[in-house]
Amino acid sequence: DAGVIQSPRHEVTEMGQEVTLRCKPISGHNSLFWYRQTMMRGLELLIYFNNNVPIDDSGMPEDRFSAKMPNASFSTLKIQPSEPRDSAVYFCASRGPKQFFGPGTRLTVL
């Protein structure tokens, strides 16, 4: 099992650009989570899906953030337009029943 796969691993972009982060959960896991981690705010849950359906998006910081899960093997987190304060490490995780994290995407918005 390859574990949770995320791409890209690093992303550097300029303020105002659209950013798309991708995640492939572990096969058979039916819950998928998107987290953001910074030194200041720690590990924050942004949104999670169960059986491809968004269950709780209360952690999404604002309308610039959106997430989709079109099928059981793929999810995206999109930021449009990006801002410097979005710079963070974004983790995807899947659960079923144990939860495992992907390697993360380090996002830098200049």
Add this chain to the structure above:
Amino acid sequence: GENVEQHPSTLSVQEGDSAVIKCTYSDSASNYFPWYKQELGKRPQLIIDIRSNVGEKKDQRIAVTLNKTAKHFSLHITETQPEDSAVYFCAASLRGTSYGKLTFGQGTILTVHP
């Protein structure tokens, strides 16, 4: 919703000593309690977990204990080594057929001095 408090926020020990990290949770319906270790620049990794029908679980040098009545659980690391240095997170959730979210503690920075 669930709230998880974790203490201490930092812990410094000498190599070979034991380390204990404690967490309390608020929702008595929570029944699954995992612990994660995050090394610098890496992802959080699951190191041990416990369900509410078990009071203690061990895996080599690490153990977790659970007190359902008091709603707290603890991570115990014995014979600490420098490679145990990391941030440790506790978490709590309901464990059922629809796997919900984990509520994480704020983390404990453990430093093991050689």
